[in-house]
Amino acid sequence: MFAVHARYRGRERRRADLVRRSAEALSTLHGVGTFELLGVEDICAVIDSAEAVTDTTMALLSAGDWAIGIGVAPGTDVDHAEVRKLATTAIGRRCRTGVVRVRSRDGGDMGDIAAVFALLAHVLAKRTTEGREATQLMRGGMNQNEAAAELGISKQAMSQRLAAAGWSAETSGWKLAVGLLHRAEGGSDATT
Known part of the structure; x- marks a missing residue:
């Protein structure tokens, strides 16, 4: 079992509203439980799957202005309060x-997971608006032809946007993060 705790570090004047809206939006992601407000700047949710943790963390990294903590509690007998802590x-x-910092119940080294998210954060930070549009459609399940038609561009232009946006690095990093989280939780690496 996992938990994600995020703290808003931006300069938004109406930060309480932004944090509340962010919690509501993140709670709609597939496989993510309800994000609880823990004050003006902090939100936290217990999440069951490595895939949902990775998607949530990438959404927070894409949005910017968030610091992220991930709790990993291996095993089946896990208390929600423990993994939140x-x-x-x-x-x-x-x-x-x-x-992104990661802490495990068993005290194992979670540096590899944090390192993957650092690399993903770098890829996401370099993305243009066009790159974000293209990758969002691909992440939503479209193939390149469908995404190109949706954006009103050629397949070649779509391919160029995805290459410039680091789409192949993102998908590889996503798979690696999910695999490492599965292992940290004590499960098998479902991505290889």
Whole structure:
């Protein structure tokens, strides 16, 4: 079982509204439970699958201005409060925007998971508006031809946008993050 704790570190004047809206939007992601508001800047949710944790973390990294803590509790006998506390402890007091920290119940080294998310954050930060549009359609399940038609561009232009946006690096990083999270939870690596 996993938990994601996110802390808003941006400069939005109406930060409480932005944090509330973000919690509501993240709660609609497939496989994600309800994000609870933990004050003006903090939100947290217990999440059952490695895929949903990865999707949630990437959404927060794409949005920017968030520091992220992930709690991992291997095994089947897991208390929701315990995994939430792991995520909150992972984020720490002096968290920085765009940084993902991971803490496990068994104290195992979670540096590899954090490193994958650091690389994904770099890819996401370099993306243009056109690249975000193209990758969002692909992530939504469209193939390149369908996405190109949706955007009103040629298949070749779509391919160029995806290459410039680092789509292949994102998909490889996503699979690696999911696999590492599965292993950390004590399950098999379902992505290989």
